Amino acid sequence: MALDYRKCAEEIYSHLGGKDNIASAAHCATRLRLAIVDINKVDTKALENVEGVQGVFSSNGQLQCIIGTGTVNHVYDEFLAVTGLTAASKEDVKAAAAANQPLPQRMVKTLGDVFVPILPAIVASGLMMGLVEALGKAFPGFAQTDWYNFLDMVSNTAFAYLPVIVAVSSARVFGGNIFLGAVIGLLMIHSALLNGWNVGSKDAINSFFGVKDGVIPTWNLFGNAKIGNYVIGSIRRTGYQGHVIPVIISVWFMSKIEKKLHDVVPAVIDLFVTPLTTVIVTSLLTFVVIGPIFSTLETYVLEGAKVLITVGFGVGAGVMGAVYPVTVVMGLHHMYNVIEAGLLASKEFGNLNIWMPIASAANFAQFGACLAVAVKTKNPKMKTVAVPSALSASLGITEPAIFGVNLRLMKPFIAGMVGGAVGAWFGSFTHLGASAYGVTGIPGYLTINNPLVYTIELAIAAGIAFAGTMVFWHEDPADLPDAAVEKMEAPTEVAFETDKGKVIAPVNGKIVPASAIPDPMFAAETMGPSIGIEPTQGRVYAPFNGTVSMIFPTKHAIGIVSDEGIELLIHVGVDTVNMEGKGFESTVNQGDKITQGQVLLEFDRSEIKAAGYSDTVVVVITNKDALKEIKKAAE
Template identity: 85%
Template sequence: MALDYRKCAEEIYSHLGGKDNIASAAHCATRLRLAIVDIDKVDTKALENVEGVQGVFSSNGQLQCIIGTGTVNHVYDEFLAVTGLSAATKDDVKAAAAANQPLPQRMVKTLGDVFVPILPAIVASGLMMGLVEALAKAMPGFGATDWFAFLDMVSNTAFAYLPVIVAVSAARVFGGNIFLGAVVGLLMIHSNLTNGWNAANGYKVWYLFGHARIGDYVLGQINQLGYQGHVIPVIIAVWFMSKIEKKLHDVVPAVVDLFVTPLTTVLVTAFLTFIVIGPIFSTLETYVLQAAQVLITVGAGIGSAVMGAVYPITVVAGLHHMYNVIEAGLLASKDFGNLNIWMPIASAANFAQFGACLAVAVKTKNPKMRTVAIPSALSASLGITEPAIFGVNLRLMKPFIAGMIGGAIGAWFGAISKLGASAYGVTGIPGYLTITNPAVYTIELAIAGGIAFALTMVIWHEDPDDIPAAEPEGLEAPKEVAFTTDKGEVLVPVNGKVVPASEIPDPMFSAETMGPSIGVEPVEGKVYAPFNGTVSMIFPTKHAIGIQSDDGVELLIHVGVDTVNMEGKGFGANVEQGDKISTGDLLLTFDRAEIKQAGYSDTVVVVITNKDALTDIKKAA
């Protein structure tokens, strides 16, 4: 008897603890995927007994109800109708599930989600900026040419307008309008404001409400100061913007929403940013800089060592550009011999991150990681560490810590050697152009970079799952039998090692909830037809395919575990729904390295989905 999709959906909904307990809902090839607010309110045992539900489990913050190929989409449609929820993507459910994670994990994930997409811009600009600055220092005449002016503009654009790039990415992460996010980013570096890097030269103040005071606080005071080089205040501002925008969309009548919501969102965010968010962050930043200035003057090089270790953390926080104020003050002070003694500290810290990143490039067996690490290391050697820190070291953590240790020891050596520079703004290799003692500076860089490199080689070990296996060449479609049934044989559809269902890294597939199953640990990214038949279903992301033999065996071939979250990246299909297939035909292709890089298992699951129509089923494993 055919499943009553509506009844199934209603019964599932009745056991979930109410609509308010469902954050989001989506589906994949076989499962209804739900992000639940409070899992304790869900009656899991009752869900397992719902007709049509073949199993229930929780994974990565998602409640997953396995329903089956060709059925789950109908149940999902009815579920949306019953609950009144809007259709969501797998990313929506994944984001909603992540919202239930502990706060520190959410914060780290949020920073990663904001920064990872903008890494290409940072890498390109960082490399070019270091090279252009080095050329200008090495050849003073070049600095006066039109070529320098043009290349300097091209190279520093991403950093000069970093708040805008960060704002757009943050708006995407927080679910706000990315164009409103761009407006907020542009607002924070508007040309009417004093450039943030020139704050030491003074700036004007706007008094929106005259000079009305509450104690020492002047109501409506706005410092005409930009936020060039800052990250955290931009992210906070866009977070508030996104919250305000969403709230307004809920309460503003649709007829005026188009212009009332954007106008109000930008205006309110502007007030919050310049009256609350900016000043608070600036105050905290001032304390950090004052502490740094005290630390680098502490005797025996201990303070410098501390700052050499802490410096990359301030890069992560977006505070490092403001150190130019300290450096300018040092150059102007006779107490320090008109020398910039901060530059050797920053240089040691930066070069240590170079050493750690270079070690990753040397040690990794993952070609994609090496592709990122090599140019990032080169950028760090030229003093631009954001690509190395955000793209490699911080992501892997141990190289970041190794870099902190190398930076601390290198900075300590620079301090006791009384290194200094005659300018500021350049570190690493370009620092040779301003350093007082190039020979000692060479030793400092060798210490910082060498220690970080050696430590990373020793303490960082690549996750074996991140190392893609080499694809064998010249393989033909496998001839091994996966299943024997009364309606014919089913060959193994993928070249690789056949494993029993119990070894499939997914509780639903390992329990054979959908039917008799085997797993295949593939040695190549190809799926072949295991019999003559017809393609009954291809999931849009091409990670799963349903086929039926001419004799009546229905089969689901599912590439990887949770690979639906990859949204089709790395997958391809050589057939379409309804196509006739012959044994050995190429059905799907998949990039094993891409799957591993995304953090998923590439085990191919093969399931007979119409076991009740068959008898005497025998499995290969």
């Protein structure tokens, strides 16, 4: 008797603790995946007894109901109809799974999730900005031309409006409205605020605000009410150009506020009440709380940097060489122009900018680390990001290298910090200095007082970072590209022997027992006798002659039936349904006749690994009751 999909969905829903306890719902080739608010409200025992549910377990923040190939999609459709949830909820389920990671990993992953989509913009802009600035310094006449001004505008747009780009991407990551995110990003660089790059310039402050004391005015929203020396509701009228962390924090709050309001505001007024309230509350948090915290942090870092660079024997400079890329991540590095301007005006240091060699060492070290990744990686996609990012960093624009490569991989970032520390120490110890500010790296040759020693400093910084990355950073073997397509050969190893014939391994690689599959449902062989294959190539071949019974929409799983009646599920990777088809291609259609050795699916192992999932291929016989004998290649 066929399963009643509607009844199954209704019974599952009845045991989940109500709609408010379901954060999101998705499904893969075999199971219904639910992000649950409070797992204690779920009646797991009752779920296991629902007709159509073959098993229930909780994994990585998800409640998973095993329903089976070709059935779960129908139950899922009915589940959406019963609950009123939408199908556009896979990112929420994915986020729930990631929530169990350690905090540092979650933070780095969040930065990666925010920056990966915007990498093309900042990589291209960073490289172009470095080239344009270098040409302007090398050829002063060119800096006065219309071409220079036009190219300068084009190249720095992504950085001038970086908070907007980051805000939009952050809203996407946190599940907020991306257009409200854009509003928050625009608000943080509004033309009514002093450009964040000019906070240390008295002339700029006086000109912008029409004052004479070089002090940035404030808006005091609640008059002069104070807590100690703090004026409640005081807003310093400065923008956040160049900032990253405060933008991400603000949009995170915005997304939380928006979601909460959607839950409590009546639907009839939700359309205007929720966006209005979200923007106002987030704006106040941004400028009254988040802003002052980062302004205070800027002050401490600035004063600390001033003290450190004068510490004897270059020790303080070394510390700043290590810390500098961290301040880039936090968006605090723009304030160092204040130090540089003061140094150039100070006779104590011979009117030399001794900060520039420190920044150059730090930047060039990140170049060295990024270059090492570009040299060492076998992943073409990583190489296409690392090469231009390294070039950009060599010209003094490090954001693409840091956010696009080094910080994501972490060990190259640390190697860069070490290289920056040693290089900066050497530059300070040898009394390097510049006659101007605004350029580092290769363009720094135009202003440095000793080009030969400067070359040694850059070589030290980049060399240590390069060597450290080459030695300590190891690319995951799963990130390596598959062999050339023309060299791929269908497997010959037997995965299963049954009374109805043999099942050849559908993927080249090492066959492992079901217990080694990094997924509790498959490891327990809930759906049937199973084996795993740790693939060495990205192709799935037909393991026998038969018919395609099902292809999952995201192409990560396929069901086939042999001419003798063996029903097989081939599932590529664990939790790869969340990739929504990215990195997967099918070469056959449902209902097609297949022959042994024929290519069925192609998958990109590096894409799977980059998304944070295992690429283990799971092979399951789903009709074990129809077979008298089943012998697996790995027990």
